[in-house]
Amino acid sequence: MSSSSEELKRENLMDYYGINTFNDTLMREKLPKEAYRNLQDTIKNGASLDKEVANTVAHAMKEWALEHGITHFTHWFQPMTGLTAEKHDAFLDIDGDGEPIQRFSGNMLIQGEPDASSFPSGGMRSTFEARGYTMWDPSSPAFIMEGPGGGILCIPSVFISYNGEALDKKTPLLRSMSVLDKAACDIIKIFGREVSKVTTTLGPEQEYFLVDIDYYESRPDLILAGRTLIGAKPPKGQQMEDHYFGSIKERVLEFMQLAEKELYKLGIPAKTRHNEVAPHQFELAPIFSEANIAADRNQQVMEILKRVATRLDLALLLHEKPFAGVNGSGKHLNWSIVDSDGHNLLDPGKTPSENVQFLVILVAVLDAVYNYADILRATIASTGNDHRLGANEAPPAIMSVFLGSSLSNILDSIEKGDEHVSADKIIDMGISNLPKIQQDNTDRNRTSPFAFTGNKFEFRALGSTASISMSATVLNAAVAESMKAIAVEIVAEKASGKDTSEACFAILKKYIAKTKPIRFEGNNYSGDWVAEAKKRGLPNLKNTPEALESFTKEKNIKMLTSLKILSEAEIESRYNTKLERYCNTIAIEYETLKTMASTMVMPAALAYQNEVVNAVQGLKEVSALLGDDTIIDEQAKLLKKVAGEVAGLSKTSDVLKELTEKVETFEAENEKAAFIADTVLPAMDNVRAHCDALEELVPDDLWPLPKYREMLFIM
Secondary structure: OHHHHHHHHOOHHHHHHHEEEEEHHHHHHOOOOHHHHHHHHHHHHHOOOHHHHHHHHHHHHHHHHHHOOOOOOEEEEEEEEOOOOOOOOOOOOOOOOOOOOEEHHHHHHHEEEOOOOOOOOOOOOOOOEEEEEEEEEEOOEEEOOOOOOEEEEEEEEEEEOOOOOOOHHHHOOOOOOOHHHHHHHHHHHOOOOOOOOEEEEEOOOEEEEEEEEEHHHHHHHHHHOOOOOOOOOOOOOOOOHHHHOOOOHHHHHHHHHHHHHHHHOOOOOOEEEEEEOOOOEEEEEEOOOEHHHHHHHHHHHHHHHHHHHHHHEEEEEOOOOOOOOOOOOOEEEEEEEEOOOOOOOOOOOOOHHHHHHHHHHHHHHHHHHHHHHHHEEEEOOHHHHHOOOOOOOOOOOOOOOEHHHHHHHHHHHHHHHOOOOOOOOOOOOOOOOOOOEEEEOOOOOOOEEEEEEEEEEEEEEOEEEOOOOOHHHHHHHHHHHHHHHHHHHHHHHHHHHHHHHHHHHHHHHHHHHHHHEOOOOOOOOHHHOOOHHHOOOOOOOOHHHHHHHHHHHHHHHHHHHOOOOOHHHHHHHHHHHHHHHHHHHHHHHHHHHHHEEEEHHHHHHHHHHHHHHHHHHHHHHHHHHOOOOOHHHHHHHHHHHHHHHHHHHHHHHHHHHHHHHOOOOOOHHHHHHHHHHHHHHHHHHHHHHHHHHOOOOOOOOOOOOOHHHOOOOOO
């Protein structure tokens, strides 16, 4: 039995769930009652944390860590790289007598001082202003990340500059949660109910590919770019539809089970696992949690999946489109809002036409997406997602909302002033031994980027490598702004003498009419929709450079700054950082492609061309002896074909080289990015086309790279 299999011996899940997390149960157990109450007041209500309480928490956390053999701690944070960062410090210290002690104070828990000079800032501060601060986020539990020689105590934190600007993904998310909390509480108050808090909850589904490590290590493009820059489509891809929800291969199942065990030990509630549509593509979905905790957990999920894959001689591919011609990987971000009484504010109930509060909040979300479709598109923009969006079940770049026929009918009837249409439908399968079930107040539309799915919205356009924080931040902020505006108008209507219901429907009618262009129930892939979206005035931002310009639009800046989600400097820094990341990512890709074309593909092609040349020359001698020139015709055609592709590869490689040299002449990053998108990427596609054609001509024994048929079908 392998060491990995040993780890999968049968155990009761509840015996190890959350053992590596300093969770609420542990805090109750290890903290004095007063300290626990004060900490909970900080977590739930944002109360200031007393220094003595911080010292008490730090001591309890240290003792718990020492019980697990931990020697080091780190402030674990999420810089604008989209990844996580950590600097390990030992508990070890030396006292005044030169004796070793283990120390961890409240100050050490609350604040750290990493060197911020090499983290992206988007021009927000100079390189010489190197100091940054990490600050503990008490609402997200500390955890132990296990390593080969022992674990690390990780303290989820925010990351700010010396002057207090947010240098991370999490700070704006926390701000947006607070703003939405206030706006939603005010909406609920209109309906005669007081709640202490409204929380944004997220459930990010994670898609990924697995390939054998030997194939991965033989592909420079996978190692350096995360995707295959060349590769001919195999005869079989996903057209047989035999992988989706299919039986999980034993090696993959072992990976999933080991990964889930690691996640459960961290208190991460991984709920669902299954085969996805493309060969060797899979998905993991968690149970919903508060937005900032969900963001932390998704980063942990990606890290754990990578670690476990390596342990099993597998490579985890998180790129949005690692293989051309089959489904890419996304990160469907399920978004909902829950109040302190436990009510899901996006639950329609049995008769949503009579649930006025639900309809008000639903329309606020529609208004938010309508107003800020462009910057929502910008939050999901990346080089990888540019390859994925608009095909193979991924939504297109045009933002629209799918509600399903039931809710759409209700909104249409309100707009027209008609009698409300009941949405309480029953599905009867007509089979005697199957029960009748209530139909969801929605349908499934796999092409929609933003779909209502029963009691939540599913933002399906995020890429699989993305941090969920920025999309959630902008969505929270935009919805909060719409809620505030709608609440003001309802209160004004009530002041004119209308009751709550009359006031709400008067305002609903107005907003339903306003937001009608963002609602679309049909096929988002169709050319007709592109034309229709243009007619409706919806933005169609086809690539990352176009999308990122949304960060510079006055309306978007005004929304984010007025709600105090981001300052103008913080917005500009994110725009600059994303542009720079786009340019750098594609630079890595085109340099890798040029190298592979010249040092791997071309030598193999020339070797085969020489073989064909020798064969043709030999046949010429035979044909002269036989007096029949026709016998070399087919071989001559093959030689012409191979030589043509070799010449084409040489020519397109030269063009790509010239264009990439020109990239360096641009001073403005946005101009460089636009040139790359419009000119360099098509040139890369031209190089790839010849490489892929040669792959189908050159014999396997001469071809230097693992092929799709191996990577996607051998495990």
